[in-house]
Amino acid sequence: MVAPARRIATRVLHRVVHDDAWAAPTLDAELRRSQSSSLDAALATQIVYGVLRVLPALDAAIKQHATRPLRVDAWTHAALLGGTFQLLHLGRVPSHAVVNDTVELVRQKRGTRVAGFANAILRKIATMRPVDPQLPSKLVVPPWLDRTLRDSIGADHVEALLRLEDDATFLDLRLRADVDPDEVAAEIRAARPGASVARTALCSRGLRVSGGGDLRELKAYLRGDFAVQEEGAQLVGELLGALPGERVLDVCAGRGGKTAQLVEAVGPSGSVVATDLHEHKLLQISDELERLRLSTSSLERACVDWTAGPGRVVGLFDRVLVDAPCTGLGTLRRRPEILLRIGSQDAAQMGETQRLILEHAAARVRPGGTLLYAVCSPLREEGTRVAERADLPSFAPATSRSFGPKLLPFWTSQPFALGPWVPGSGPWADAYQILVWVHVG
Structure with missing residues (x-):
């Protein structure tokens, strides 16, 4: 049985990479539809955004290990991207589980022949898996964009812009003027014990919430106390x-x-x-x-x-x-x-x-x-x-x-x-x- 997180991630990547969908609403819809556990949601999110942040490097690895010119359909491509990211960057995930699930996802949609092709690529990529795989630390951008950014803001700021933080899942909230920020922060902490809540640095009515999950279920949101706004x-x-x-x-x-x-x-x-x-x-x-x-x-x-x-x-x-x-x-x-x-x-x-x-x-x-x-x-x-x-x-x-x-x-x-x-x-x-x-x- 394919792990739910991998199936969700492949569905989302298929739509984002090949149908121009936006990642956040597409992933949100898939997680709601599948009623995923928090662990599955976390892994699916990590796979989707991990792939999108280093996609050119993943494509290069897939192409390098293809036994014939790479012309795969959109679904197979999405599955291979997710599998390759996990093999190269997620250390806690066993290689055999990644390969088996990815190949099965391809087989269910595209048949045995294409699944065999995917299996061959992934097994080769698995042999180059780092001893201690690390999450990407930097977005991979095309050379022309790197040059354009450097011309606009300088090399140091480009490094800052492309640097990936450990926690990119925070939400910024803008509170109504008649709402006490401390009371809303306390309500969020009570409803989401693992969440971090702090005042925003520049905006007078802002809160930044990390690890709080979907805040649209909170009473404060339903009361209209805040809007989600960066x-x-x-x-x-x-x-x-x-x-x-x-x-x-x-x-x-x-x-x-x-x-x-x-x-x-x-x-x-x-x-x-x-x-x-x-x-x-x-x-x-x-x-x-x-x-x-x-x-x-x-x-x-x-x-x-x-x-x-x-x-x-x-x-x-x-x-x-x-x-x-x-x-x-x-x-x-x-x-x-x-x-x-x-x-x-x-x-x-x-x-x-x-x-x-x-x-x-x-x-x-x-x-x-x-x-x-x-x-x-x-x-x-x-x-x-x-x-x-x-x-x-x-x-x-x-x-x-x-x-x-x-x-x-x-x-x-x-x-x-x-x-x-x-x-x-x-x-x-x-x-x-x-x-x-x-x-x-």
Whole structure:
């Protein structure tokens, strides 16, 4: 009988590697469907993310030991990736168990002949298994990306960005303003005795939880006491500085994580307009606001392609947030599957899209208002170079005093930019860039 964790991991890898699915929701759905034990869930998670973090090296090992040109179907490839990772990096797992389970997974889907091919490859790889296999310590990225990152943030920061920590399973929570963080932390510890709970370093309403499992089952979540939101994303919302009664525009709202943050900040006397290119994302915002016990009366939604202009969005706003679509390379440690989807020209193409969105959004900022641009990427092409190319004649760079109480470490010297900051140079999980202007009229 195949171990449940290996079957789950193969299903997830099949979808992520070959169908462009995202790892986290796909794995979460598989674990829920199979009602896995905590041990099986932990092993499946380790296999999936381990494979995605070093996939090029695993492919090279598989190709090296193939007896004929490697042309395998997607399922067999996913199974071989999982098996190879376990053999080379998981010391506590017996080789025979890995080989037997992986071969059986292939046999059940692809028959005896293909299973024999997989068996031959895995047995050869097993012979090169280290005496003391170690988990990968660093993400494996293509040479062109390594060069691009070094050009953007320097060699030391690249090492920090690609370094893998022992615990990459934490969740950041953003608490409602009327909720006591200490009470929520105590509730989480009581419900999850093995969890570590601490205040986030930069955000005033944040908690970081490690080893807590699925927090959506907690009473505090069901009461709407908190939203799951990475600290960098929380910081973007905080630095915009929205105040009660203001009119705010969230240009690339997505599913509304920051929109909810802004709705709470402006209160019932203010208003928030949330726009996105994809209507199905906008439709999810109301449900999240209701869960967080926030009124939807101050929210307007509109489907807009900001590369072409403001669409149906009219009037001026006190503050405009452009959390722009980007390569997402700042989230590599949490989403290593991004490496499967990005090419050497993508950042430059994305930069042109970002410039158009930024320029059109700027036209909706009132005189004296604030424009904030953010990307979860450390690349110059998506941050400071977008700002340099954008036509913003009526805007002046903001200083730290004019848009937020916190000074963060600067890598770039421009007065309008915070970041890029990266893991290893501070307490944050992702690499972000934030650029801020004031409309001087």
